[in-house]
Amino acid sequence: xxxxxxxxxxxxxxxxxxxxxxxxxxxxxxxxxxxxxxxxxxxxxxxxxxxxxxxxxxxxxxxxxxxxxxxxxxxxxxxxxxxxxxxxxxxxxxxxxxxxxxxxxxxxxxxxxxxxxxxxxxxxxxxxxxxxxxxxxxxxxxxxxxxxxxxxxxxxxxxxxxxxxxxxxxxxxxxxxxxxxxxxxxxxxxxxxxxxxxxxxxxxxxxxxxxxxxxxxxxxxxxxxxxxxxxxxxxxxxxxxxxxxxxxxxxxxxxxxxxxxxxxxxxxxxxxxxxxxxxxxxxxxxxxxxxxxxxxxxxxxxxxxxxxxxxxxxxxxxxxxxxxxxxxxxxxxxxxxxxxxxxxxxxxxxxxxxxxxxxxxxxxxxxxxxxxxxxxxxxxxxxxxxxxxxxxxxxxxxxxxxxxxxxxxxxxxxxxxxxxxxxxxxxxxxxxxxxxxx
Numbered sequence: 001x002x003x004x005x006x007x008x009x010x011x012x013x014x015x016x017x018x019x020x021x022x023x024x025x026x027x028x029x030x031x032x033x034x035x036x037x038x039x040x041x042x043x044x045x046x047x048x049x050x051x052x053x054x055x056x057x058x059x060x061x062x063x064x065x066x067x068x069x070x071x072x073x074x075x076x077x078x079x080x081x082x083x084x085x086x087x088x089x090x091x092x093x094x095x096x097x098x099x100x101x102x103x104x105x106x107x108x109x110x111x112x113x114x115x116x117x118x119x120x121x122x123x124x125x126x127x128x129x130x131x132x133x134x135x136x137x138x139x140x141x142x143x144x145x146x147x148x149x150x151x152x153x154x155x156x157x158x159x160x161x162x163x164x165x166x167x168x169x170x171x172x173x174x175x176x177x178x179x180x181x182x183x184x185x186x187x188x189x190x191x192x193x194x195x196x197x198x199x200x201x202x203x204x205x206x207x208x209x210x211x212x213x214x215x216x217x218x219x220x221x222x223x224x225x226x227x228x229x230x231x232x233x234x235x236x237x238x239x240x241x242x243x244x245x246x247x248x249x250x251x252x253x254x255x256x257x258x259x260x261x262x263x264x265x266x267x268x269x270x271x272x273x274x275x276x277x278x279x280x281x282x283x284x285x286x287x288x289x290x291x292x293x294x295x296x297x298x299x300x301x302x303x304x305x306x307x308x309x310x311x312x313x314x315x316x317x318x319x320x321x322x323x324x325x326x327x328x329x330x331x332x333x334x335x336x337x338x339x340x341x342x343x344x345x346x347x348x349x350x351x352x353x354x355x356x357x358x359x360x361x362x363x364x365x366x367x368x369x370x371x372x373x374x375x376x377x378x379x380x381x382x383x384x385x386x387x388x389x390x391x392x393x394x395x396x397x398x399x400x401x402x403x404x405x406x407x408x409x410x411x412x413x414x415x416x417x418x419x420x421x422x423x424x425x426x427x428x429x430x431x432x433x434x435x436x437x438x
Contacts, residue, residue, distance in 0.1 A: 001269060002261035007228055008273045010255070014198035015110045015274060015328070019225055021194055022102055022114040024263070027203025027231065029120050031264035033094045036120060037087065039064045046085040068169035077173075078165045091119075091160060095126040097306075098202065098264030101271035103127040103134060104310070106151045109328050110274050113143070113193060117157040119167045124153070130324035138162060139182055140189025156186040194224070200270070201229040201249065202263035226255035230266040268306060275309035276302050282316045282330040286338035293339075300341060303354055311354035318367035320380045333369040336396040340365045340429050343438040355389055358436050364389040364424070368397030377426045388424045391436070395429040 003011070014020040029036040037045070043064035047056065060067040071081035095103070103126040105111035116123065116136070127134030127150070136155040137143035143152035158167030166178070173179045227249045231238060235258050239246045250256050259266065279302040290297045302309050313325040316334050330338075344365070345351075349358035356363045368376040376394050432438060 002230060002259050002266040003228075003269050004259070007257055007259065008270065010226060011198065011200060011228070011270055012273055012277060014225070015105075018112050019196065019198045020105075020111045021197045021199050022105070022111050022267075023199060023201045024098075024102060024114060024116045024118060024123075025201075025203040026118055028098045028102075028263050028267075029093075029096070029118055029122055030203075031096045031098060031262060034096045034099070034120075034122055036093055036122075037090050042087065042091075043067050045087045045090070046081065049085055050080075065170050069172040072170055072172040077169075081169070082165055082167070086164075088160060088164070093120075093122065095122040096264050097268040097271075098262075098266075099123045100126050101264075101267035102153075103132075104271055104325070105274065106153055107132050107134065107324050108274075108326060109151050111151060112197065113152045113154065115190070116153060116155045119155065119158045119160045119164070121159070121161045124161075127324065131322065132324050136162065138166075139185040140192075141185065143189055143193075154186060154189065156183065196223065196225055198226045199224045199228070199249070200266075201227065201231075202267060203231065224249075224253045224255075227253050227257075229256075229258045230261060230263045231258070232260065232262060234260060272306040272309065275306065275313055278313055278327075278329060279309060279316070282313075282334060283338050283341060285330060285332065285335040286342050289335060289339040290342050293343075295342075295346060297342075298346075300345060303351060305353070308353040315354060315364065315366045318369070318376070320382045321386060322382055333396070334367045336369060336429055337365055337367040340393050340395040340432065340438075343433065344436070347436065347438040349436075349438075358438070361390040361436070363391045363393060363432075363436065365393045365395060368394035368428075371397050372400045373397040373426055373428055374400070390424065391432065392424045392426045393429055393432040394426055397428055399428050399431065 011020060026036075026039060030038060040062055044061055046064075047061040047067060050056065056067070056070065060070060068077065068081055071077045071085075099122040102111070102114050102116075102123050106114055106123075107127055107130075114123070121136075124134045124136055133149045134153065135142075135146050135149070136153045136159050137146050138155060138159060140154070143154045146152055156168075158164070160167060166182075168179065168183075174183065229238070229249065233241070238258065283300040283302075287297045303312060310325060311321060314321060314323070316330055316337055317325055317327055318334075318337075319325060344356045344358060344363060347358065349356040349363065352362065354364070356365075366376070366380075373394055376397050377392075427435065
């Protein structure tokens with residue numbers, strides 16, 4: 001574990017109070033399966049490719065700031081450095097568990113905001129794969145405008161998808177009027193948004209030294225409720241690499257902690273803990289129904305893995321698996337779905353990931369509160385190749401008969417069967433209680 005229980009508890013409290021802000025650096029994208037290049041690796045790739053044109057001073061090979069600054073000084077920054085030397089294909093890949101956590105926390109509005117020095121698209125890519133229009137904001141106004149879809153992701157370093165020519169690589173760019181105006185606008189938004197928040201800093205102490213100074217200046221007038229820094233480096237190494245930023249973050253709060261470890265792993269731990277709290281609250285919705293049914297209420301444990309908990313959250317929201325969970329806490333309308341979970345467990349069903357096995361059948365429970373059973377099934381446009389349960393219990397849905405004039409026969413209430421590759425049988429909670437004996 002990277003995050004101790006006391007730190008997780010504090011961060012979960014920050015989520016409840018809408019106070020959690022994430023600050024992510026390029027180190028987030030180095031973890032597998034993303035495996036993006038570090039700043040030093042990018043600098044070496046650019047230097048080595050250019051050396052056949054002209055030999056540059058050897059110290060530039062390991063310093064991307066100075067190397068980019070050289071091309072900025074020769075007025076070849078956009079044309080040569082950005083347009084030809086930067087290995088953009090090596091700066092794309094698959095989102096890792098850290099990107100998934102940032103995206104999920106923003107979409108569900110568990111994190112109030114995320115600030116990112118990453119110009120890769122991996123945080124957004126995870127969200128768009130779940131049909132969410134998650135856009136990285138490049139200034140404070142965009143952060144405000146984009147908030148209707150998700151909580152803001154402010155990319156003060158720039159974005160390789162939304163204008164790579166304007167990405168920030170060297171301190172020399174800070175003198176450009178457009179760059180200076182963007183940094184100023186981002187800093188203004190930070191000063192308005194961040195005071196009093198609980199800050200989780202992940203993978204930010206990278207080789208982009210000038211960025212450390214930029215963010216330190218922007219944060220210098222703020223007092224945070226707490227600051228938690230996660231980095232694989234030691235405390236001494238962090239202090240030496242970015243002394244100004246270290247002083248800024250440690251002097252503004254009494255609740256400062258440095259956790260040495262993987263940022264992606266820490267974010268996954270936080271996302272897992274958030275999902276566990278969500279599901280505990282979801283299961284608790286069923287307590288009045290369990291008692292009214294004449295049964296003793298008992299605590300249900302969520303699934304073990306983060307992925308299974310995420311699928312349970314989506315089922316509890318009534319959301320297909322090719323879309324994202326969207327809520328910070330379960331809705332009261334999910335009570336019947338939670339009740340179905342209790343009934344299955346009390347009837348001896350065993351958990352299999354996000355689902356159950358009862359009498360040899362695999363059973364999935366989803367929320368269908370207030371909708372027609374057939375309507376919910378049609379809305380579940382999940383990939384045909386996805387694993388299918390034997391029975392889908394659509395708790396709270398109504399099995400509304402199809403009018404006889406449409407089907408040509410007398411309509412009766414019946415179990416809805418899947419179509420095509422979807423062979424699952426869809427039943428209401430009432431039908432499931434009879435069929436499964438729950």
